[in-house]
Amino acid sequence: MNTPVIGVLALQGDVREHLIALAAADAVARPVRRPEELAEVDGLVIPGGESTTISKLATLFGLMEPLRERIAAGLPVYGTCAGLIMLADKILDPRSGQETFGGIDMIVRRNAFGRQNESFEAGVTVDGIDGPVEGVFIRAPWVESVGAEVEVLAEHDGHIVAVRQGRALATSFHPELTGDHRVHSLFVDMVRAER
Amino acid sequence: MSTTPSTTPQSPETGTARVKRGMAEQLKGGVIMDVVNAEQAKIAEDAGAVAVMALERVPADIRKDGGVARMSDPNMIEEIIGAVSIPVMAKSRIGHFVEAQVLQSLGVDYIDESEVLTPADEVNHSDKWAFTTPFVCGATNLGEALRRIAEGAAMIRSKGEAGTGNVVEAVRHLRQIKNEIAKLRGFDNNELFAAAKELRAPYELVKEVAELGKLPVVLFSAGGVATPADAALMRQLGAEGVFVGSGIFKSGDPAKRAAAIVKATTFYDDPKVIADASRNLGEAMVGINCDTLPESERYANRGW
Numbered sequence: 001m002n003t004p005v006i007g008v009l010a011l012q013g014d015v016r017e018h019l020i021a022l023a024a025a026d027a028v029a030r031p032v033r034r035p036e037e038l039a040e041v042d043g044l045v046i047p048g049g050e051s052t053t054i055s056k057l058a059t060l061f062g063l064m065e066p067l068r069e070r071i072a073a074g075l076p077v078y079g080t081c082a083g084l085i086m087l088a089d090k091i092l093d094p095r096s097g098q099e100t101f102g103g104i105d106m107i108v109r110r111n112a113f114g115r116q117n118e119s120f121e122a123g124v125t126v127d128g129i130d131g132p133v134e135g136v137f138i139r140a141p142w143v144e145s146v147g148a149e150v151e152v153l154a155e156h157d158g159h160i161v162a163v164r165q166g167r168a169l170a171t172s173f174h175p176e177l178t179g180d181h182r183v184h185s186l187f188v189d190m191v192r193a194e195r
Numbered sequence: 196m197s198t199t200p201s202t203t204p205q206s207p208e209t210g211t212a213r214v215k216r217g218m219a220e221q222l223k224g225g226v227i228m229d230v231v232n233a234e235q236a237k238i239a240e241d242a243g244a245v246a247v248m249a250l251e252r253v254p255a256d257i258r259k260d261g262g263v264a265r266m267s268d269p270n271m272i273e274e275i276i277g278a279v280s281i282p283v284m285a286k287s288r289i290g291h292f293v294e295a296q297v298l299q300s301l302g303v304d305y306i307d308e309s310e311v312l313t314p315a316d317e318v319n320h321s322d323k324w325a326f327t328t329p330f331v332c333g334a335t336n337l338g339e340a341l342r343r344i345a346e347g348a349a350m351i352r353s354k355g356e357a358g359t360g361n362v363v364e365a366v367r368h369l370r371q372i373k374n375e376i377a378k379l380r381g382f383d384n385n386e387l388f389a390a391a392k393e394l395r396a397p398y399e400l401v402k403e404v405a406e407l408g409k410l411p412v413v414l415f416s417a418g419g420v421a422t423p424a425d426a427a428l429m430r431q432l433g434a435e436g437v438f439v440g441s442g443i444f445k446s447g448d449p450a451k452r453a454a455a456i457v458k459a460t461t462f463y464d465d466p467k468v469i470a471d472a473s474r475n476l477g478e479a480m481v482g483i484n485c486d487t488l489p490e491s492e493r494y495a496n497r498g499w
Contacts, residue, residue: 010224011224011461012223012224012225012245012461013220013221013223013224013225014217014220014221014223015223015224016223017220033461033462048220048221049221049222049223049224049225049245050221050222050225050245050246050281050282052240052243052280052281053225053243053244053245053281053457056243056457057243057457057458057461060243060458061461061462081221082221095240095280097241110280111280115282115302115304116218116282116303116304116305116328116329117209117210117299117302117304117327117328118209119209119214119217119218120207120208120209120211120214121207121208121211121213121214122206122207122208136213136214136217137214138214138217138218138221139218139221139282139304157207174217177213177217177220178213
């Protein structure tokens with residue numbers, strides 16, 4: 001059977017939950033912290049976490065450039081929350097020195113939905129998935145604007161919260177925290193299509 | 196609350212258990228640093244901290260100064276919230292639910308109901324379900340952790356002994372929690388009722404832990420981490436991340452030590468990275484031998 005190997009960037013964040021969700025979606029899932037581990041995967045998930053921390057650690061441990069190159073060369077990627085920020089070509093209000101991997105032609109606003117007290121759950125309708133997805137939004141970013149090549153998959157309250165551009169997928173919310181693996185299955189199918 | 200567009204079938208809900216516990220999941224693999232002002236908060240953020248704990252005095256100074264330690268000045272907390280984009284936590288006294296209400300109103304991202312401050316109630320902890328803001332609480336053993344979770348804590352940290360720069364108590368408490376979880380794994384259903392009684396914790400939570408093989412919330416370690424190797428030790432022992440209190444800003448070169456502890460926390464299983472991170476850090480905080488600490492000065496004894 002065509003079982004793709006999908007990495008989860010394991011510098012910081014909810015890595016474990018993504019590994020479980022990917023395995024449930026019939027992928028072989030493994031953590032990735034080093035350039036040589038990156039070379040061995042067919043696709044990569046950038047988990048939720050703190051985008052400033054992930055950015056800093058990626059630079060320190062030599063992952064920033066290899067990851068940018070592989071994403072530009074078409075590595076399928078899926079980012080949730082901080083992962084969505086890391087996949088944006090541009091951050092509206094970056095901390096000094098905060099860099100992203102890029103891959104999706106969009107501008108994101110960090111913590112756009114507010115601080116932790118404003119974090120919320122709501123049903124979200126995602127293009128390509130039947131029935132609402134449970135959206136868990138934690139200090140979540142939203143997508144401020146997208147380029148012509150980007151497909152908007154979901155909105156909440158008038159703001160873009162899920163996008164796809166070619167082989168790159170991103171959501172403001174955390175399907176990995178819900179036990180509903182349909183978004184991960186969508187990504188695994190994207191990876192499978194590329195092999 | 197804003198109106199829900201037709202694309203969302205249910206109305207948004209804040210302060211749910213999933214949102215509170217999920218917040219802690221985002222901090223995993225990271226370092227949460229004690230800071231006493233905006234400048235330190237920025238140093239922590241630049242070093243790669245996943246969150247900062249805003250407080251007026253680090254535990255080492257609370258220890259030195261003595262007296263009653265209370266919630267920090269709201270001005271100081273707001274200044275720190277304004278200075279960084281990472282989450283900001285702050286401490287309330289055990290059982291002082293009004294301090295917690297104040298912290299929630301200030302918009303802190305997590306409240307630490309902490310034994311480092313002087314307890315306000317010697318019987319009751321705060322009812323943490325009553326809040327939108329999630330809570331982290333300390334624990335020295337599994338029963339204590341589960342009692343806090345039953346009260347609504349969305350994250351647990353092993354207590355250790357704050358402000359000592361000595362990792363021995365952190366190791367003791369984390370090992371205790373992990374060992375008790377491992378023991379539960381081996382119990383059959385008949386034994387879980389007695390186990391719950393012995394742990395003085397709700398049966399449902401005990402059963403959940405026995406099934407999961409872990410706490411139902413994120414488990415960090417705290418209280419005595421002073422070096423990159425200390426942080427990696429706690430990770431290898433099973434902590435999902437670390438709190439570092441006095442260890443950073445009571446050391447010779449805080450910025451460098453903070454960044455080094457972050458590196459060692461991510462690559463906790465790679466001695467070469469830990470070795471590199473440990474080079475030329477300057478002086479570590481002096482530290483206290485926990486055996487010479489009188490019982491009355493052990494913060495870990497606070498809370499029950």
